[in-house]
Amino acid sequence: MVKMPTMRSIVILISGRGSNMEAIVRAAQTENWPVSIAAVISNRSDSPGLDFARQQGIATAVVANRDYSSREQFDEALRTSIDGFSPDLVVLAGFLRILTTPFVDHYAGRLLNIHPSLLPSFPGMATHRQALAAGVKLHGATVHFVTPDLDHGPIVAQAAVPVLDTDSEDTLAARVLEQEHRIFPRAVRWFIEGKLSLNAGRVRIDASAEQV
Numbered sequence: 001m002v003k004m005p006t007m008r009s010i011v012i013l014i015s016g017r018g019s020n021m022e023a024i025v026r027a028a029q030t031e032n033w034p035v036s037i038a039a040v041i042s043n044r045s046d047s048p049g050l051d052f053a054r055q056q057g058i059a060t061a062v063v064a065n066r067d068y069s070s071r072e073q074f075d076e077a078l079r080t081s082i083d084g085f086s087p088d089l090v091v092l093a094g095f096l097r098i099l100t101t102p103f104v105d106h107y108a109g110r111l112l113n114i115h116p117s118l119l120p121s122f123p124g125m126a127t128h129r130q131a132l133a134a135g136v137k138l139h140g141a142t143v144h145f146v147t148p149d150l151d152h153g154p155i156v157a158q159a160a161v162p163v164l165d166t167d168s169e170d171t172l173a174a175r176v177l178e179q180e181h182r183i184f185p186r187a188v189r190w191f192i193e194g195k196l197s198l199n200a201g202r203v204r205i206d207a208s209a210e211q212v
């Protein structure tokens with residue numbers, strides 16, 4: 001008898017363009033993942049990524065941070081919205097908000113983020129500018145589990161790109177983004193397939209997981 005894979009459900013959070021979300025949705029479709037993309041949620045109603053999600057027939061929601069007077073209140077509203085979809089995994093795909101500890105703890109071990117640098121180098125914003133200023137020869141992207149310590153959670157996958165003498169922030173960002181679109185869908189797929197987990201703060205990736 002053929003064992004059917006367990007169907008998982010994910011919610012993806014975005015703040016803007018949503019190209020990482022799009023890469024995940026397209027990979028799920030073309031590779032036929034056992035997944036339901038339950039919703040795409042943005043903290044901005046004008047996120048272009050919401051249009052793509054709607055076109056794909058994915059439920060969308062907006063929880064606008066400007067409607068809340070405190071970080072705590074916003075995170076609580078966001079949590080209520082997310083939990084309405086009962087996801088197994090929450091994916092931060094260009095979600096540009098610092099999250100409170102209670103929020104992060106609520107999703108411990110099932111909250112993934114993509115960060116446009118080779119962590120632990122260059123946490124925070126303007127990572128490509130930071131990389132150019134530091135004069136590094138390699139830059140890149142990191143997928144990690146989210147912990148309360150901003151941009152310092154356990155690392156799941158990384159991809160490096162060269163930094164060229166001729167690079168501007170834009171050319172470097174484009175080179176890194178290409179890698180984000182490659183490693184983030186891979187990592188999400190590992191989780192969906194039960195091949196990626198976080199145990200006592202350590203990342204475990206099954207030996208059968210297709211490498212990035």
Ligand code: GRF
Pocket residue numbers: 014015016017018019020021093094095114115116177180
């Ligand atoms: C990506 O570079 C992501 O790593 C960073 O913000 C950018 C968002 O791009 N946090 P997109 O919305 O996924 O197109």
